[in-house]
Amino acid sequence: MTLTDRAREALDRLLEMFRTGDLPAAVAQTVIRAKAGYERPSDRWSLGNRLLMYLAGTEDARGFRQWEEAGRHVKKGAKAFYILAPVTKKKTVREREVDPETGEEREVERERVVVTGFRCVPVFRYEDTEGEPLPDYTPPEPPPLFDVAREFVNDVRYKPFVGRYYGYFDPSRGEIVLTTHDAHTFFHELVHAVHHRVRPGGLSPGQHADQEIVAEVAACALCEMYGFSGYIWHGWEYIRHYAGQDDRKALKAVMGVLADVEKVLGVILGAAGEDAVRAA
Numbered sequence: 001m002t003l004t005d006r007a008r009e010a011l012d013r014l015l016e017m018f019r020t021g022d023l024p025a026a027v028a029q030t031v032i033r034a035k036a037g038y039e040r041p042s043d044r045w046s047l048g049n050r051l052l053m054y055l056a057g058t059e060d061a062r063g064f065r066q067w068e069e070a071g072r073h074v075k076k077g078a079k080a081f082y083i084l085a086p087v088t089k090k091k092t093v094r095e096r097e098v099d100p101e102t103g104e105e106r107e108v109e110r111e112r113v114v115v116t117g118f119r120c121v122p123v124f125r126y127e128d129t130e131g132e133p134l135p136d137y138t139p140p141e142p143p144p145l146f147d148v149a150r151e152f153v154n155d156v157r158y159k160p161f162v163g164r165y166y167g168y169f170d171p172s173r174g175e176i177v178l179t180t181h182d183a184h185t186f187f188h189e190l191v192h193a194v195h196h197r198v199r200p201g202g203l204s205p206g207q208h209a210d211q212e213i214v215a216e217v218a219a220c221a222l223c224e225m226y227g228f229s230g231y232i233w234h235g236w237e238y239i240r241h242y243a244g245q246d247d248r249k250a251l252k253a254v255m256g257v258l259a260d261v262e263k264v265l266g267v268i269l270g271a272a273g274e275d276a277v278r279a280a
Helices: 003-020 047-055 064-069 183-198 209-225 232-242 247-256 258-278
Strands: 072-074 081-098 105-125 129-131 155-158 167-170 175-178
Touching: 003 209, 003 232, 003 247, 003 258, 047 081, 064 072, 064 105, 167 183, 175 183, 183 209, 183 258, 209 232, 209 247, 209 258, 232 247, 247 258
Parallel strands: 155 175
Antiparallel strands: 072 129, 081 105, 167 175
16 A cells, blocks of 8 residues: 555545544643753742743743753843742641540641732743753654654754643744644644645744644544544544534535645655555
């Protein structure tokens, strides 16, 4: 069976699932957590402070000295934004408890840490610093076609999940950034990268329905080919989102981009070679 036949077979299976609604159950994304030795200070912040950080347009913010400890320094003229840190003090309080031996209630004194207020703490965005690069993450096991991606992008980087995206392709830098080890997300961004290469004029900036549907259909096809089950439901819901939650419009949208999907799959599988696809 040729590469084109394998891709066509996978697409036929997908279309049949979309038409009949016979979709495998959804699976949870396996997101990347910060590992020991690389926790960011913001990983220990409150939700409110992390939201302030995201609103400031960054995924990593630290105090002046914290950046120096990481081998970076704040650029001249950079402006800080502020988070709230609790002001605490120790206080002795009286509490009642039941004696485990006698069953009698008794009063005891304990020292507790209580919050008495909050103070503003200046922090700076990663983008407003320079110096040593921060360490990147690597997956415990690279996904299929990882080496193929190197032919179409300058770099594939992994970083901790911050709750805003699972991955993206940056055409200006020619890189794929992932915050999950799931192969499906990697396939989706790889398809974007290849689609950008083969489409006349490249991809349009931002998330456009036709581009996203091409990436999702092709990613689901690659999941089928490489034996990753449970992603088709997610893919269909993703496509329906771009088709206004209408099943008929979604299926029509899929049919409308099949030529691009087949072209992109042909390029990816051609770069992978017969042996790689046969092993799938």
